[in-house]
Amino acid sequence: MQSLKHRPAVPRGKSRRKKRANVKLSRKRLLLAAAAAVLLVMVGRSLLPALGITAPGLGGKPTETPTEVQTKAPPAPQVDLNGVMVPGGxxxxxxxxxxxxxxxxxVTVQGSGFDQGSVVDVYLGPSSAPGQKPPKGAATAKPHQVATAKAGKYGIFTANFNFPSTMTQPVLEVTAxxxxxxxxxxxxxxxxxxGAGQAxxxxxxGKPGDTINLTVKGFAPGENLDVFWGRISGEPTLTLKADEGGSVGKTPIRVGVTAVGTTSLVVVGKKSGAAASAPFQVLRLYPSIKIAPxxxxxxxxxxxxxxGFAPDxxxxxxxxAAGGQPVMAIPTDDAGxxxxxxxxxxxxxxxxxxxVFTGEQSRAAVSSGFTxxxxxPQARTNAYGGLPGTMVNFYATQFAPNEAVHVTVQxxxxxxPETVAAFRVDQKGTARAVGQYTIPGDTEDTVVFHLHGQxxxxxxxxxxKVDKSGGPVDIPPAKPFTIPKNLEN
Known part of the structure; x- marks a missing residue:
């Protein structure tokens, strides 16, 4: 039987004192840890959000990402041109x-006024013009992208797209x-x-305005025949009369205004109701404009x-602008x-x-720029300089015809600046020896006049240039100048 080793006995009082000390130390550590946690939360709630840092439970709101502010170019001014308010460029x-x-x-889309190097997307959708509504029962088309182009030098681009082969709306809107x-x-x-047909x-x-020969047969004798281009209703392009055999032989007619591409010339007998059609390939019109100066x-x-427009x-x-109210309408001659x-x-x-010039029927469009x-203006006084008390008047050239000019002085x-004179230039923008101003007695160095066309x-x-007088000059102060009513603008 093995002998057991006995540990030396510890007095009870000493053991209890040691346990109490350990308990006090543990409580103290817990209190310090709790205080540190509270301090950490307070710092997190106050300091971190100020630095733009958020964390769950700290109560801070996420810092919003700054939004980049883009400065928009000022809109083009609206000006009155020939009685119509239009954009000023x-x-x-x-x-x-x-x-x-x-x-x-x-369809070819030609654009201008965009930023150089910008990517331009072209969309096709329903027209937003007043009065343009789809036929009853027709589904409304939604805008969709049909082309993309890059604006080149001067902000100009060209893009092409194929028009849908099925469409019920009479007018669609192209947006770039x-x-x-x-x-x-x-x-x-x-x-x-x-419309479409055969004959x-x-x-x-050919293109609209070209002359071709038409021959038809099979209509009622002597009846009137309505001729249409690309349709079978509405106002006919012209009316012919069939002979006793119900025919029309080699009659010269002009190609009418219709859509570019494959179309038809349609002949309808007013009495018999018979119809005949002939296929025709309509070429584009390429109008041109000469501006001077x-x-x-x-x-x-x-x-x-x-x-190059359609005749008549x-x-x-x-x-x-390519749309909106036109500032004028010009009729074309027989040659377009x-x-x-x-x-x-x-x-x-x-x-x-x-x-921008647009054919009302053909819709052929072309634009031409100018500046x-x-x-x-230029102006001078009757003298380049003088002493205080010198009376000054003004000479002006190259102002706008007949405009009012206001003179201010510094x-x-x-x-x-103080307004001291006003006058009106003539038809050539010129004025001579107009207005009067006396150089004040206390003036030295230089007086600056500004002549502003209204x-x-x-x-x-x-x-x-004001010369030094060598001493005080006794000149009564001038009365304030009032612009006459007829020179206000």
Whole structure:
């Protein structure tokens, strides 16, 4: 049997004191840990959110990511041109060729006014123009992307897309929008041509206005025949009369205005109701515009001539836009051209501008640019300098015709300009020995005159050197100048 080793006996009082000390130490550690935790939470709630740091349970709100603020370009001013309020330039614009489209045909979109290098997406959707509603029972088309292009130098781009082969709406809207931008947007309407048929012609290809020969047979003797291009209803392009055999032989007719691409010339007998059709390939119109001069000032006239439109149609002229109210309409002649039209440029138009010409029936469109030059007037006084008390009057040139000019003076640097004279220039923008101003007695160094044209918003500046008088000059102060009513603007 093995012997057991006995531990030395510990007094009871000493063992109890040791246990109490251990318990006190554990409590103290717990209190310190709790205090540290509370302090950590308080720091987290106050300091960390201030630093933009959040954590669960700290009560801080997540810091919102700063939103980048994009500065938008100021909108183009609205100006009165020929009695119509139109945009004053700088806005994006697109034109369509052709504007009267054939289902399944190709449409070319030409745009300008976008930022150089920007990606432009082209969409096709229902028209937002007033009065354009789809036929009853027709499903409304939703806008969808049909092309993408990149704006090149001067913010110009060209894109092509195939028009849908099935469509019930008579007018659809083409929208070009710079990717990532809400203000670089331009719109234009594409009208859908209707109708198709068959018949016999001396040529199967041509453009609106070309002359071809038509031959028809099989109609009632002597009846009237309505001729349509690309449709079978509405106002006929022309009316022919069948002979005793119900025929019309080799009659010259002009290609009518219809959608570009494959179409038909349709002949309908008014009495018999019989119909005949001939297929025809309609070519695009390529109108052109000549503007002269290419640079003008406000109150000056821009003249233009055009060719390549459909014969006997009106050409609608718009400023800096492909849609909206036209500023004028010009009739074309039998060859699809016009001459001698023009517009007088109003004030407020500045810099690059564009006129858009659209055939009312053919929808053929072309634009041409020009520039509005600023007025740069010149002025001088009757003397380049003088002593206090010198009476000054003014000579001016190259202001806008017949505009009012207000003269202000600054007698010291930082001084508030004071109006001291007003006058009106003549038809050539010129004035001689007008206005009067006396150099004050306490003036030294230089007096600066500003002559501001009220219509052209242009200014000419004159510096008048004041010589030292060698002592005080007793000159009564001038009375405040009041601009006469007839020279206010």
């Amino acid at each position: 700088g806005a994006p614009m697109i034109t369509l060729n052709p504007g009267l489209v054939r289902l399944g045909g190709t 929008q710079a990717r990532g931008s809400t203000d670089k947007v331009a719109k234009a309407d594409a009208s859908v041509a209707q 016999t012609l001396s040529a199967i290809v 290419y640079a003008v000032k406000a109150t000056q006239k821009v003249t233009f001539s055009g060719s 149609e009106r050409v609608l002229v718009r400023l800096n 051209g016009f001459k001698g039209a023009g517009l007088t440029m109003p004030f407020k138009l500045k810099g690059a501008q564009a006129l 509005i030059l600023p007025y740069m 007698t010291a640097k930082g001084a508030k 219509s052209s918003d242009s200014t000419a500046t004159v510096n008048f």
